[in-house]
Amino acid sequence: MFNKLKSLDDLFAEQLKDLYSAETQLVKALPDMASEARDARLRQGFEKHLQETMNQVSRLEQIGRGLNIDLSGHTCKAMQGLVAEGKETISEDATDEVKDAALIAAAQRVEHYEISGYGTAAHYAERLGHTEAASLLRQTLQEEQLTDTKLNDLAKSYINQRAM
Ligand SMILES: [Fe+2]
Numbered sequence: 001m002f003n004k005l006k007s008l009d010d011l012f013a014e015q016l017k018d019l020y021s022a023e024t025q026l027v028k029a030l031p032d033m034a035s036e037a038r039d040a041r042l043r044q045g046f047e048k049h050l051q052e053t054m055n056q057v058s059r060l061e062q063i064g065r066g067l068n069i070d071l072s073g074h075t076c077k078a079m080q081g082l083v084a085e086g087k088e089t090i091s092e093d094a095t096d097e098v099k100d101a102a103l104i105a106a107a108q109r110v111e112h113y114e115i116s117g118y119g120t121a122a123h124y125a126e127r128l129g130h131t132e133a134a135s136l137l138r139q140t141l142q143e144e145q146l147t148d149t150k151l152n153d154l155a156k157s158y159i160n161q162r163a164m
Protein backbone atom coordinates (compact mmCIF):
# COMPACT_ATOMS: atom_id res chain seq x y z
CA MET A 1 0.00 0.00 0.00
CA PHE A 2 1.26 3.43 -0.92
CA ASN A 3 -0.08 6.34 1.00
CA LYS A 4 -0.14 9.60 -0.92
CA LEU A 5 -0.16 11.59 2.30
CA LYS A 6 2.57 10.33 4.56
CA SER A 7 3.41 13.41 6.55
CA LEU A 8 2.42 16.96 7.41
CA ASP A 9 4.69 18.04 4.55
CA ASP A 10 2.52 16.10 2.10
CA LEU A 11 -0.62 17.52 3.62
CA PHE A 12 0.85 21.02 3.42
CA ALA A 13 1.54 20.53 -0.30
CA GLU A 14 -2.01 19.34 -0.84
CA GLN A 15 -3.41 22.35 1.03
CA LEU A 16 -1.30 24.69 -1.13
CA LYS A 17 -2.65 23.09 -4.30
CA ASP A 18 -6.18 23.55 -3.02
CA LEU A 19 -5.54 27.23 -2.26
CA TYR A 20 -3.94 27.71 -5.66
CA SER A 21 -6.99 26.28 -7.41
CA ALA A 22 -9.29 28.39 -5.24
CA GLU A 23 -7.43 31.61 -6.02
CA THR A 24 -7.23 31.00 -9.76
CA GLN A 25 -10.97 30.36 -9.81
CA LEU A 26 -11.49 33.65 -8.00
CA VAL A 27 -9.38 35.57 -10.50
CA LYS A 28 -12.00 34.52 -13.06
CA ALA A 29 -15.04 35.11 -10.85
CA LEU A 30 -14.25 38.48 -9.25
CA PRO A 31 -14.60 40.59 -12.44
CA ASP A 32 -18.21 39.37 -12.78
CA MET A 33 -18.93 40.20 -9.16
CA ALA A 34 -17.44 43.67 -9.65
CA SER A 35 -19.49 44.37 -12.75
CA GLU A 36 -22.69 43.20 -11.01
CA ALA A 37 -22.21 45.44 -7.98
CA ARG A 38 -24.30 48.59 -8.23
CA ASP A 39 -22.78 50.34 -5.24
CA ALA A 40 -19.55 52.13 -6.23
CA ARG A 41 -17.70 51.30 -3.02
CA LEU A 42 -18.64 47.63 -3.29
CA ARG A 43 -17.56 47.54 -6.94
CA GLN A 44 -14.23 49.19 -6.10
CA GLY A 45 -13.81 46.74 -3.25
CA PHE A 46 -14.18 43.79 -5.64
CA GLU A 47 -11.81 45.40 -8.14
CA LYS A 48 -9.21 45.97 -5.44
CA HIS A 49 -9.57 42.40 -4.22
CA LEU A 50 -9.10 41.15 -7.77
CA GLN A 51 -5.69 42.87 -7.82
CA GLU A 52 -4.88 41.38 -4.42
CA THR A 53 -6.04 37.96 -5.56
CA MET A 54 -3.71 38.02 -8.58
CA ASN A 55 -0.93 38.88 -6.18
CA GLN A 56 -1.99 36.00 -3.92
CA VAL A 57 -1.70 33.64 -6.89
CA SER A 58 1.86 34.92 -7.43
CA ARG A 59 2.70 34.35 -3.76
CA LEU A 60 1.54 30.75 -3.99
CA GLU A 61 3.60 30.27 -7.16
CA GLN A 62 6.59 31.71 -5.34
CA ILE A 63 6.06 29.24 -2.49
CA GLY A 64 5.68 26.38 -4.98
CA ARG A 65 8.95 27.30 -6.69
CA GLY A 66 10.77 27.70 -3.39
CA LEU A 67 9.65 24.32 -2.05
CA ASN A 68 9.59 22.47 -5.38
CA ILE A 69 5.86 21.79 -5.25
CA ASP A 70 3.85 21.61 -8.48
CA LEU A 71 0.62 23.41 -7.64
CA SER A 72 -1.24 22.55 -10.82
CA GLY A 73 -3.65 19.73 -11.56
CA HIS A 74 -5.97 20.01 -8.58
CA THR A 75 -9.48 21.48 -8.44
CA CYS A 76 -10.84 23.04 -5.27
CA LYS A 77 -14.41 21.74 -5.33
CA ALA A 78 -15.48 23.90 -2.43
CA MET A 79 -14.57 27.05 -4.33
CA GLN A 80 -16.34 25.71 -7.41
CA GLY A 81 -19.46 25.43 -5.27
CA LEU A 82 -19.07 28.87 -3.72
CA VAL A 83 -18.53 30.46 -7.13
CA ALA A 84 -21.52 28.56 -8.58
CA GLU A 85 -23.73 29.85 -5.78
CA GLY A 86 -22.40 33.35 -6.31
CA LYS A 87 -23.30 33.11 -9.98
CA GLU A 88 -26.81 31.97 -9.05
CA THR A 89 -27.10 35.09 -6.94
CA ILE A 90 -25.95 37.27 -9.81
CA SER A 91 -28.49 35.76 -12.22
CA GLU A 92 -31.40 36.08 -9.81
CA ASP A 93 -34.11 38.60 -10.49
CA ALA A 94 -33.47 41.03 -7.64
CA THR A 95 -33.48 44.77 -7.05
CA ASP A 96 -30.06 46.45 -7.26
CA GLU A 97 -30.06 47.03 -3.51
CA VAL A 98 -30.85 43.41 -2.66
CA LYS A 99 -28.32 42.18 -5.20
CA ASP A 100 -25.56 44.22 -3.56
CA ALA A 101 -26.42 42.70 -0.19
CA ALA A 102 -26.47 39.21 -1.76
CA LEU A 103 -23.08 39.79 -3.41
CA ILE A 104 -21.61 40.63 -0.01
CA ALA A 105 -23.13 37.49 1.49
CA ALA A 106 -21.54 35.39 -1.27
CA ALA A 107 -18.19 37.17 -1.05
CA GLN A 108 -17.97 36.78 2.72
CA ARG A 109 -18.50 33.02 2.40
CA VAL A 110 -15.52 32.99 0.04
CA GLU A 111 -13.37 35.07 2.38
CA HIS A 112 -14.14 32.85 5.35
CA TYR A 113 -13.23 29.78 3.34
CA GLU A 114 -9.92 31.40 2.38
CA ILE A 115 -9.22 32.61 5.92
CA SER A 116 -9.66 29.06 7.14
CA GLY A 117 -7.40 27.64 4.42
CA TYR A 118 -4.63 30.20 4.84
CA GLY A 119 -4.75 30.00 8.63
CA THR A 120 -4.15 26.26 8.44
CA ALA A 121 -1.50 26.50 5.71
CA ALA A 122 0.41 29.26 7.52
CA HIS A 123 0.41 27.22 10.70
CA TYR A 124 1.66 24.11 8.87
CA ALA A 125 4.40 26.19 7.22
CA GLU A 126 5.56 27.49 10.60
CA ARG A 127 5.45 24.05 12.15
CA LEU A 128 7.50 22.64 9.24
CA GLY A 129 10.06 25.42 9.43
CA HIS A 130 9.18 26.92 6.04
CA THR A 131 9.72 30.47 7.27
CA GLU A 132 9.50 32.23 3.91
CA ALA A 133 6.33 30.38 2.93
CA ALA A 134 4.80 31.09 6.32
CA SER A 135 5.43 34.80 5.96
CA LEU A 136 3.86 34.89 2.47
CA LEU A 137 0.84 32.91 3.64
CA ARG A 138 0.38 35.25 6.61
CA GLN A 139 0.44 38.26 4.27
CA THR A 140 -2.37 36.77 2.22
CA LEU A 141 -4.26 35.76 5.35
CA GLN A 142 -4.18 39.39 6.48
CA GLU A 143 -5.53 40.57 3.12
CA GLU A 144 -8.39 38.09 3.30
CA GLN A 145 -9.22 39.17 6.85
CA LEU A 146 -9.15 42.84 5.87
CA THR A 147 -11.37 42.14 2.87
CA ASP A 148 -13.86 40.34 5.09
CA THR A 149 -13.86 43.26 7.52
CA LYS A 150 -14.46 45.77 4.74
CA LEU A 151 -17.35 43.72 3.33
CA ASN A 152 -18.81 43.50 6.82
CA ASP A 153 -18.51 47.25 7.29
CA LEU A 154 -20.20 47.97 3.94
CA ALA A 155 -23.07 45.61 4.73
CA LYS A 156 -23.62 46.94 8.23
CA SER A 157 -23.13 50.63 7.52
CA TYR A 158 -25.69 50.98 4.70
CA ILE A 159 -25.99 48.16 2.13
CA ASN A 160 -28.27 45.92 4.20
CA GLN A 161 -30.32 48.90 5.36
CA ARG A 162 -30.94 49.96 1.76
CA ALA A 163 -32.02 46.44 0.82
CA MET A 164 -34.89 46.47 3.37
FE1 LIG B 1 -7.61 35.08 -1.96
Ligand SMILES: [Fe+2]
Binds near residue numbers: 144
Ligand atom coordinates in the same frame (compact mmCIF):
# COMPACT_ATOMS: atom_id res chain seq x y z
FE1 LIG C 1 -10.20 36.61 -0.90
